[in-house]
Amino acid sequence: QVQLVESGGGLVQAGGSLRLSCAASGRSFSRSNMGWYRQAPGKERAFVASINGSGRNTIYTDSVKGRFTISRDNAKNTVYLQMNSLRPEDSAVYYCNAGGAYGTGTYYRGPYWGQGTQVTVSS
DSSP, X not given: OOOEEEEOOEEEETTOOEEEEEEEOSTTGGGOEEEEXXXXXXXXXXXXXXXXXXXXXXXXOGGGTTTEEEEEXXXXXXXXXXXXXXXXXXXEEEEEEEXXXXXXXXXXXXXXXXXXXXXXXXX
């Protein structure tokens, strides 16, 4: 069983930055692929970024490329999402996901989810 706890969300002006953290329990964290998703009101949950267990392979959705960076610290059982140049359309609840699988250029979501953290970007 894996438990995920997100933090770091908040209210920021357009052009600003936030760093989200996802702290994970479980001894297999360093082998677990991780992802970030987001869900805006009235929309489906959507993929944002993923990182494999070693941290060498990352994938981003097109709208965040060049602005967001996913990283991990296996010693701290934590994955991060650094978000720069934020836009109002980035506003959503951001969820951490664990245990997914990697395909060619694709991350398939795993069964474990955090509770989410709200990100609001004002214009």
